[in-house]
Amino acid sequence: MPNDKKRRFIVLSNRLPIAVGRGPDGELTASQGAGGLVTALAPVLGNRGGAWIGWPGTSEKGVTALCRNFSRQAGYFLRPVSLTEAEVEGFYRGFSNEILWPLFHEFQMPCNFLPAYWEAYRTANATFAKAAAAAATDDDLVWVHDYHLMLVARLLKAKGRSPRLGFFLHIPFPPADIFLKIPWRRELVDALLDFDLIGFQTLRDRRNFFDVVKRLHPSAMRKGRGEIVTLTLAGETTRLGVFPISIDFAAFADRARDPGVRQTAKDIRQAFDNRFLLFGADRLDYTKGVPQRLDALQTALTSYPELRGKVCLIQVLVPSREEVPQYRAMKEDIERMVGEINGRWSRPGWAPVHFVYRNLPHDELIAYYAASDMALVTPLRDGMNLVAKEYAACNVAETGILCLSEFAGAAMELHRHAVMVNPFDVVGVAEAIRDGAAMAPGQRRRRMRAIRAIIRRHDIFQWVDAFLDAAFSTHLGDFPRQSA
Ligand code: GDG
Numbered sequence: 001m002p003n004d005k006k007r008r009f010i011v012l013s014n015r016l017p018i019a020v021g022r023g024p025d026g027e028l029t030a031s032q033g034a035g036g037l038v039t040a041l042a043p044v045l046g047n048r049g050g051a052w053i054g055w056p057g058t059s060e061k062g063v064t065a066l067c068r069n070f071s072r073q074a075g076y077f078l079r080p081v082s083l084t085e086a087e088v089e090g091f092y093r094g095f096s097n098e099i100l101w102p103l104f105h106e107f108q109m110p111c112n113f114l115p116a117y118w119e120a121y122r123t124a125n126a127t128f129a130k131a132a133a134a135a136a137t138d139d140d141l142v143w144v145h146d147y148h149l150m151l152v153a154r155l156l157k158a159k160g161r162s163p164r165l166g167f168f169l170h171i172p173f174p175p176a177d178i179f180l181k182i183p184w185r186r187e188l189v190d191a192l193l194d195f196d197l198i199g200f201q202t203l204r205d206r207r208n209f210f211d212v213v214k215r216l217h218p219s220a221m222r223k224g225r226g227e228i229v230t231l232t233l234a235g236e237t238t239r240l241g242v243f244p245i246s247i248d249f250a251a252f253a254d255r256a257r258d259p260g261v262r263q264t265a266k267d268i269r270q271a272f273d274n275r276f277l278l279f280g281a282d283r284l285d286y287t288k289g290v291p292q293r294l295d296a297l298q299t300a301l302t303s304y305p306e307l308r309g310k311v312c313l314i315q316v317l318v319p320s321r322e323e324v325p326q327y328r329a330m331k332e333d334i335e336r337m338v339g340e341i342n343g344r345w346s347r348p349g350w351a352p353v354h355f356v357y358r359n360l361p362h363d364e365l366i367a368y369y370a371a372s373d374m375a376l377v378t379p380l381r382d383g384m385n386l387v388a389k390e391y392a393a394c395n396v397a398e399t400g401i402l403c404l405s406e407f408a409g410a411a412m413e414l415h416r417h418a419v420m421v422n423p424f425d426v427v428g429v430a431e432a433i434r435d436g437a438a439m440a441p442g443q444r445r446r447r448m449r450a451i452r453a454i455i456r457r458h459d460i461f462q463w464v465d466a467f468l469d470a471a472f473s474t475h476l477g478d479f480p481r482q483s484a
Contacts, residue, residue, distance in 0.1 A: 090120020166471030
């Protein structure tokens with residue numbers, strides 16, 4: 001057993017945790033990504049002399065030097081993986097976005113099982129594995145993130161390398177009958193089993209994965225119960241864990257208490273004449289259920305006249321994959337639906353839908369969370385959905401209502417206190433809107449307080465700690481907390 005102090009910590013994800021842009025003079029700039037993952041992992045990486053390996057999102061000259069400079073500032077190494085335009089096309093836009101993303105979310109229609117995509121996926125995974133082999137010794141801990149990089153452990157082992165290897169899947173794992181449609185199903189599953197630990201968001205995802213393994217390898221055995229179980233196949237073991245991801249609860253709650261953010265929240269409420277504010281914030285994607293949500297609002301306004309003039313839906317849609325015709329068509333559909341609802345119901349001083357098609361600055365998003373009476377988090381399928389948790393963390397007044405899809409991973413932890421809906425059932429969601437608008441303040445407070453207590457306890461730091469403990473027998477508590 002190597003001296004634990006010598007271990008370094010290497011993270012792999014498709015994208016590096018930085019946003020590459022251009023400064024006023026056209027020079028390349030990098031800024032730290034804002035996600036909870038980087039906040040939680042940065043201290044671990046910094047203290048163990050670690051590295052984050054990923055694609056910078058561009059192949060522009062100068063990106064390596066940019067990452068080098070940024071590494072000094074971040075306190076850990078950023079190792080950019082360079083991919084050709086053809087690799088990005090086949091691996092990222094093709095295999096990842098046209099096969100794995102839809103299929104893992106149980107959408108089969110958009111899948112395009114092109115053999116060339118599989119080739120590109122293997123090649124790109126080999127490029128990431130090569131970068132990991134160059135950065136890591138066999139004493140190090142390698143934590144691979146998400147569906148883009150499922151082959152990395154297998155490819156590292158093929159190079160004769162055997163660092164401790166953990167994998168976390170951020171998106172759902174689909175039921176066996178759906179997964180098994182992938183022509184390269186066996187290669188994918190067998191490669192995943194080369195990780196020492198595979199982490200899933202929910203029990204359901206892990207159960208689905210085990211079902212797939214059993215279908216492909218009937219002799220596979222599962223041992224244990226609870227958060228971590230062991231799977232044995234042909235004498236090799238892999239551990240399978242459930243680790244529902246979370247957010248930096250304290251950081252969100254602190255921002256929501258900031259006087260400037262509170263003033264913005266107040267201004268938002270005033271601008272909407274203190275009406276009952278429904279709020280949705282989603283990346284433009286077919287998994288998020290935005291058209292179904294708009295249908296539900298239309299149904300609510302048609303069925304419950306008392307809501308007319310009283311409720312407003314603020315729908316933020318973050319632009320995404322606009323170059324893909326399907327996504328452009330989805331945006332146009334949503335705009336048409338918003339137009340129809342507003343055209344039918346608006347009256348002087350009131351329009352039922354306030355539609356925002358852009359990425360809001362972080363503090364403005366928090367002000368919207370804090371100002372809203374009810375969040376509509378109604379994805380058709382979602383690994384976790386952090387908006388649900390962020391909304392609750394920012395609800396420091398504890399009066400907001402979380403309306404949550406039973407198909408979001410977050411439902412596993414929050415279903416007892418959120419208003420649960422089936423997002424495909426527009427009548428059910430319409431009823432939830434009606435009931436929310438009539439909910440007594442005491443009940444609103446009891447529910448929100450319970451939701452916040454769960455997320456406060458299970459925040460992103462607890463999540464990282466649980467994974468590190470299970471995968472590498474190491475703890476986040478060994479490292480001082482510091483902001484990224
Ligand atoms: C994967 C899985 C899983 C949204 N609107 C704005 C904005 N956002 C931010 C939110 C939130 C994030 O986007 C979206 O959260 P998701 O949970 O959907 O995360 P993804 O990274 O898209 O997806 C998902 C997650 O991984 C973690 O494991 O929960 O199921 O698909 O953080 O705050 N941010 C800003 N302006 C906006 O208008 N600044």
